[in-house]
Amino acid sequence: MTEALQLHLGAFARLTDDDRARLARIAARHVREIGPRRDLVREGEKPRAMILILDGWAATYKQLRDGRRQITSFLIPGDPGDANVFVLARLDHSIASITPVRYAELSQADFDALVVESPSIARALWGHELATASIHREWVLNVGQRTAFERIAHLVCELFWKLEAVGLTQGFRCDWPLTQADIAEATGLTSVHVNRTLQQMRREGLIEIAGRKLAILNLARLQCVASFNPDYLHLGGGAADLGSSSRQGQ
Amino acid sequence: MTEALQLHLGAFARLTDDDRARLARIAARHVREIGPRRDLVREGEKPRAMILILDGWAATYKQLRDGRRQITSFLIPGDPGDANVFVLARLDHSIASITPVRYAELSQADFDALVVESPSIARALWGHELATASIHREWVLNVGQRTAFERIAHLVCELFWKLEAVGLTQGFRCDWPLTQADIAEATGLTSVHVNRTLQQMRREGLIEIAGRKLAILNLARLQCVASFNPDYLHLGGGAADLGSSSRQGQ
DNA sequence: CGGCAGATTGATTGGGGTCAAGGGCTGTGG
DNA sequence: CCACAGCCCTTGACCCCAATCAATCTGCCG
Numbered sequence: 001m002t003e004a005l006q007l008h009l010g011a012f013a014r015l016t017d018d019d020r021a022r023l024a025r026i027a028a029r030h031v032r033e034i035g036p037r038r039d040l041v042r043e044g045e046k047p048r049a050m051i052l053i054l055d056g057w058a059a060t061y062k063q064l065r066d067g068r069r070q071i072t073s074f075l076i077p078g079d080p081g082d083a084n085v086f087v088l089a090r091l092d093h094s095i096a097s098i099t100p101v102r103y104a105e106l107s108q109a110d111f112d113a114l115v116v117e118s119p120s121i122a123r124a125l126w127g128h129e130l131a132t133a134s135i136h137r138e139w140v141l142n143v144g145q146r147t148a149f150e151r152i153a154h155l156v157c158e159l160f161w162k163l164e165a166v167g168l169t170q171g172f173r174c175d176w177p178l179t180q181a182d183i184a185e186a187t188g189l190t191s192v193h194v195n196r197t198l199q200q201m202r203r204e205g206l207i208e209i210a211g212r213k214l215a216i217l218n219l220a221r222l223q224c225v226a227s228f229n230p231d232y233l234h235l236g237g238g239a240a241d242l243g244s245s246s247r248q249g250q
Numbered sequence: 251m252t253e254a255l256q257l258h259l260g261a262f263a264r265l266t267d268d269d270r271a272r273l274a275r276i277a278a279r280h281v282r283e284i285g286p287r288r289d290l291v292r293e294g295e296k297p298r299a300m301i302l303i304l305d306g307w308a309a310t311y312k313q314l315r316d317g318r319r320q321i322t323s324f325l326i327p328g329d330p331g332d333a334n335v336f337v338l339a340r341l342d343h344s345i346a347s348i349t350p351v352r353y354a355e356l357s358q359a360d361f362d363a364l365v366v367e368s369p370s371i372a373r374a375l376w377g378h379e380l381a382t383a384s385i386h387r388e389w390v391l392n393v394g395q396r397t398a399f400e401r402i403a404h405l406v407c408e409l410f411w412k413l414e415a416v417g418l419t420q421g422f423r424c425d426w427p428l429t430q431a432d433i434a435e436a437t438g439l440t441s442v443h444v445n446r447t448l449q450q451m452r453r454e455g456l457i458e459i460a461g462r463k464l465a466i467l468n469l470a471r472l473q474c475v476a477s478f479n480p481d482y483l484h485l486g487g488g489a490a491d492l493g494s495s496s497r498q499g500q
Numbered sequence: 501c502g503g504c505a506g507a508t509t510g511a512t513t514g515g516g517g518t519c520a521a522g523g524g525c526t527g528t529g530g
Numbered sequence: 531c532c533a534c535a536g537c538c539c540t541t542g543a544c545c546c547c548a549a550t551c552a553a554t555c556t557g558c559c560g
Contacts, residue, residue: 073387130334130338133386138312143394143438145318
């Protein structure tokens, strides 16, 4: 199931059938599986391979010596971990699974071959890297300026749009394997406060989380209170139009 | 004076004299100057060119509709703005000068030529992009988990190391054109609280800021209280060693 | 039927925000 | 060379959002 991967990268460059086949072939090469809540790679390690998430959710995180942890992004099916591997000496962050995860490992040789053989794929990977940086900037804004309520609303919007882009939503519902502690680590809050804030969002008829599933009851209003503008996700061609229309919602 | 640029990119790939000449030539092509506190490019614009800072300080920032502003990175001489230009449809952030700034604009044609003619430069730009993403992750950690005191100490360390890498320090001193409001916008604090925190850092004999100049009085201790580990800056070969030694300081 | 992870609740605290008023430096114009 | 303006820094008093601490509750799994 590399469909998500295709969809994801397809947002950044027009891929030919040939490209798609190539991607599928390489992604099928070194597939691994791992249980929930385990590290795929660890900060400080010498990078061995680039990771492509095929199935399940993961998170990248950084940690201070005293235990404070900050999740810096979530990885869903189709997301490449970053290409640190091929230029930088050491990994600056860890990646951990949230659910059980199936993922592919691209060796440097695989990566080089892919990039040389297909300029489109190279361009798509480049685009993905830029989009990732953009998302990181939005997270800095999120954690630096927004209130708890806005932060969580924003995170929910972001993940919903990302899932939507790879076909993993059903109407206004989707999987939601994150614990309140996960949300806390991603937003720089405590799980206690996340709990109270989620209750408030439920009371206001914005969202509903139950049984590892999320339902968005009022997307327009959720995006409005989060001052969420999906442009920063750079989700393919349609994004610009959707973005401008959602801006009016504010 | 493209020396800083050479030094900066040289950290990510071995550049030949030829590469250096090429860089210097292109950077000299479209040079512009701009006064302090003005926007170089604005969020939402269609990107026209990639920016290379030749002289002066700038900041990238994002803004919410109600005026809350978050600085997401500082640009010093030698820093390229990111290469959004060539893949993404719209800029997701603005860039503003802090001091008067001299900068070069690379058109897409310039960029393509550079990348095609020199794989080393392409690799260096790629490396810079990855390092930028890494710095963003550290900022998320900074704003999400650290206390005000730690955040500011961390920011000071980061800028000092970056300046050092391009030869813009004198011993433990360097230029410091940032106002307390700038620091506040970069750390997600208010300028009032930045003020009080800086006073505390001065009282504790860590740093001294006066007349747009910074003096670091005790770098080891400053890095320690900030839990600063320079690895994430990916500053060329030496960084790994320096990083591990500074880790012992903790 | 325990055991455990995750969700929930209450009471209390505290870091940092807000508001408002001065103080100082520096550049500019007279 | 002085005077004023504007930006920045500084200070004080007060407030509030979110953290902390400490149970309790719930649902799931073996």
